[in-house]
Each structure stands twice: as C-alpha cells, then as structure tokens.
Amino acid sequence: MADHFTIAVVCTGNICRSPIGEVVIRDAIADAGLTGQVRVFSAGTGDWHLGEDADHRALSVLTEKGHHLTDHRARRFAAADFAVADLVLALDQSHVDTLLRLAPDPVAQEKVRLLRSFDPDREDDEVADPYYGDRRDFEISYAEILAAAPGVVAHVRERLA
Numbered sequence: 081m082a083d084h085f086t087i088a089v090v091c092t093g094n095i096c097r098s099p100i101g102e103v104v105i106r107d108a109i110a111d112a113g114l115t116g117q118v119r120v121f122s123a124g125t126g127d128w129h130l131g132e133d134a135d136h137r138a139l140s141v142l143t144e145k146g147h148h149l150t151d152h153r154a155r156r157f158a159a160a161d162f163a164v165a166d167l168v169l170a171l172d173q174s175h176v177d178t179l180l181r182l183a184p185d186p187v188a189q190e191k192v193r194l195l196r197s198f199d200p201d202r203e204d205d206e207v208a209d210p211y212y213g214d215r216r217d218f219e220i221s222y223a224e225i226l227a228a229a230p231g232v233v234a235h236v237r238e239r240l241a
Contacts, residue, residue, distance in 0.1 A: 084119045085236055088165040089195065090175050094124030094154035096211050096218070097171040099134040101195060101225045103147045105169075108229040109236065118236055123157035125178040130154055135211065137218045145222065162188035166239065169195040169232070172206035196224060198231030 089101035102122035109118045132154045133139070142149055159182050162168070168191045170176040176192055183189040196202045207224045210217035 085117060085166050085240060086164050087118065087120045087232070087236070088157065088161055088168045089120065089122040089171070090125060090157050090168060090179060091122075091171040091207075092124055092126055092175070092209065093129040093211070094122055094156070095129045095132055095135045096138050097207050097209065097221050097225070098122035098124060099149055099152055100138050100142060100218075100222055101169065101171065101207075103142055103149045104222070104225050104229050105232055107147055108233050112233045112237070114233070114236060114240070117240055122152075123155050123161065125157060125175050127156050130156060135218075137210070137215050140215065141218045141222050157182070159184050159188075162191065165191060167232075167235070168192045171195055172209070195228050195232070197228075198235060199224070199228040200231065201227065 087105060089098045091098035099122050102120050106120040109115060134149055134152045139149060162183055168179055170179055170192060176194060179192045180189050194205050196205050196207060207221050210221045
C-alpha cells in the first residue's frame with residue numbers, strides 16, 4: 081500500500097452521487113482522525129460531464145448539511161486509477177459492472193464494492209440516481225451515502241491496522 085489508503089467513489093457522470101459521496105466520506109474520515117492516512121476522490125464511469133462542477137442540487141444539499149465541495153471537476157475513472165485506489169465504491173450495480181470490466185486484473189476487481197454494502201440497515205444495495213429528479217432525490221441520495229459512511233470508516237480502520 082502507498083503512503084495513503086485511497087478511496088475512489090464512482091457514479092455515472094461524477095456530478096451528483098459521487099461528489100456527495102466524496103465529501104461525506106472525506107468528512108467522516110476527518111471526524112475519525114484519519115485525514116493524514118486516507119485520501120478520497122470521485123469519478124464517473126462516463127464522459128458526459130467531464131470538467132463540469134457538481135450539480136447545483138448536490139452542492140445545495142451538501143452546503144445545507146455543513147459540507148464543502150470546492151474545486152470539483154468531473155472526471156472519468158480510468159483503469160490506471162486501480163493502481164492508486166485501495167477501495168473503489170460504486171453507487172449502483174451498473175457502475176460495479178463497468179468497473180469490473182475496466183479492472184486490469186482480479187486484484188483490481190476485488191477493490192470494487194457497492195457503497196451501500198457498508199450500511200448494515202440498508203433496504204437496497206444501490207443509491208438511486210437523482211439527476212432526473214428534484215432536490216428531494218438529492219436529499220435521499222445524501223442520506224443513503226451518510227448511512228454507509230460509518231461502515232466505510234470502520235473498514236478503513238481495519239485495513240490500516
């Protein structure tokens with residue numbers, strides 16, 4: 081492992097769910113006192129929004145909840161990202177499928193997990209895409225991601241031990 085444990089949060093276009101996940105997980109890592117040991121970034125499986133800021137509804141929900149996302153520019157997850165990421169958190173099954181196809185080897189494939197798999201009380205394994213919805217859909221995505229964050233932190237603690 082490199083000098084940091086690195087988490088990648090991946091959704092479709094890297095403007096809605098994964099930026100929310102990046103910030104929520106980064107803040108949970110900071111609250112756990114692990115900032116110096118863990119890095120978090122986000123990316124998308126597609127190239128539709130490359131270079132764009134996060135969706136204004138995602139930014140609004142994050143700000144309202146006390147989080148800050150600055151200097152975000154949507155990017156696409158590349159096969160080379162598996163070399164730096166220790167954990168790749170997909171937001172839905174389509175992302176898992178894409179990431180598994182992109183992974184260069186079985187070791188890389190083992191890094192891919194559904195984010196909600198870290199929420200023991202989940203009713204579903206996926207965070208639904210809020211893009212075509214309204215602000216309430218973004219609030220639901222935020223809540224689902226937030227519920228999984230403690231499990232992600234616990235997993236990282238185990239891996240760092």
